[in-house]
Amino acid sequence: MKHNPVELPSGSRSYALPRTSKIVLVIIFVTLAILTIIPVLYPLLGYPIYLLKFSPSSSSSSKPSTPSTYENDEEVGAASIKISDQAEGCDIFSGEWVRNLEAPYYTNTTCWAIHEHQNCMKYGRPDTEFMKWKWKPDGCELPVFNPAQFLEILRGKSLAFVGDSVGRNQMQSLICLLSRVEYPIDVSYTPDERFKRWKYTSYNSTIAYFWTPHLIKSKERDANGPTQTGLFNLYLDEFDEEWTTQIEGFDYLIISGGHWFYRPAVFYENHQIVGCHFCQLENVTDLTKFYGYRKAFRTAFKAINSLENFKGITILRTFAPSHFENGIWNQGGNCVRTKPFRSNETALDGDNLELYMIQMEEFRAAEREGRKKGKKYRLLDTTQASLLRPDGHPSRYGHWPHENVTLYNDCVHWCLPGPIDTWNDFLLQMLKMEGIRSHQERLHSGDRKMKFQ
Known part of the structure; x- marks a missing residue:
């Protein structure tokens, strides 16, 4: 040579x-x-290796630690940590729905956690295309949910959903997505189905659900009420202790709410009636649902900030609009579309916009106040992605046609499998980012200690 x-x-x-x-x-x-x-690797140093092993530079022969049916090889490669995009300012909550022929990742026959009223395929929904979409953020990728990854991040930790039946809808979606790795066991502290706890024994992880449709102390005043959906007393300045006394040990708290505030309600503050929403009571001022909604979130966040022993992260899951067309919910309204909107085909407006803005304003105020006490707040903004999915609701496919039930067309909840699964794609990406953020905070804290030594 x-x-x-x-x-x-x-x-x-x-x-x-x-x-x-x-x-x-x-x-x-x-x-x-x-x-x-x-x-190049600095942001990822100290981060669990299972989040890095599917990087673009990995060998093409690399396989996920879970069966390949979880994600195809391209999507596992995409999970390759487009985290850097997010860190550089990519908004994962702004984008469009694109086709995903690999979906769904579970079915109504493989997952027992689906609520009957959201079991659309069981009750005869004829189309299946609503299950075959995924969210594509503007400027980056959102990896398809990886159940083993989620459970590893949640190892030894706990997560609670606090809210109404749409919050329960998301929890059941999460259980179904995770069922490809493990089913949980019921460790609920009460037989009341409104308060559930599930444990993943292999990971020592707990997922819980706390039913609180108004987030604050409330009581049904009249079972019928002006709209035949009940009239409720809402105590706008009082905590709902059914959940506020239970959450101190949780690592993550996902709080949400909205649709119950459309129902008639009487508002109390300092134990006195101050107004109402469509209560039709003499000499009681109608302050609208927006007044009650703002005060309820303000009080719920105040409860969280007042808990000295709560060291977890509070995540606000933003309002998900309903999609009734050709009438309101109890006057023939329905949702029969079979594909998503493009972002230029609809817009957040009216009541939906007002409810969303109230949430954002109260969230930011609570975040500022909580920061003084060492509390952490994060935003799970599902509003745009949900707004664009009029095709994802059960409509009339939440029961058999011949059943004598007093249910209206459901354009509020979401079919499972369905668009709501993407909320948990968001959640997983947020937890990944939280790991990186925590590591960077530790590094920063270490730098400061070194400087003062």
């Missing part, structure tokens, strides 16, 4: 380097390579 000559300091030529020189050059090369790579 012919070698190119090497110029030596003496000026003479040699066709071979001394052994010690070779070793020195190798050491220099390796050192430079390491110094080059470290800045």
